[in-house]
Amino acid sequence: MGQIKIYGVKDKLNPIKERVSDVIHSCMVETLQFPPDKKFHRFFPMDKENFYYASGRTEAYTVIEVSMFEGRTIEVKKQLINLLFERIKMELNISPQDIEITIFETPKNNWGIRGLPADELTLNYKVNI
Template sequence: MGQIKIYGLKEHLTPIRNKVSDTLHSCVVDAFKYPENKRAHRFFYLDPEDFFYPEGRSNQYTIIEISLFEGRTITSKKYLYQLIFDRFENELNISPNDIEITLTETPLYNWGIRGKPADELMLNYKVSV
């Protein structure tokens, strides 16, 4: 399971949100062998006066927070980061300097999904990749 939050300037993200979602989902599918039909993305649009970001970033500065079940290898996580940096630059023209990614992993028993704790669900994909 993965829940993804995308934060950025409203004026920048709104026009490209579908492409951002598609690009980001393709990265998760490829890096984590995640099912194509499992997409949970939320966009948080910020006005310039509500979004302070580090010096050296542009108005394309985007924060990506991914909550997921624990179990992915360090290698697969680093692969995910590289895919996001590469595809955002090549497909969305967003510099890697303007992307920040945070993964937050929790045990399956800390998720409640479809009426059960996630550790009691039969998943149709592997978490340990």
């Protein structure tokens, strides 16, 4: 399971939301072996005056937060991060300097999905990879 939150300046983020979502999801499917139909993305387009960022960043600055079940190896998480940087640069022309990615992992028992604690669900994909 994964929930993705994407934050950015609305004038830059809104026109490319669908493409950003597709790029992120392709990376999740490839590295984490997510099923292609498991896409849970939330966008937070912000007014420029409400989105502060460090010098050296542009208005394309985007924050990606990935919440997921714990269980992936460090190597797999690094592959995800590196693939996100690569594909966002290649497909959206956003510099890695303008991307920040954070992965939050929690035990399945901390998730409630489809009326059950997630540790009681039968999943159609692997978590421990």
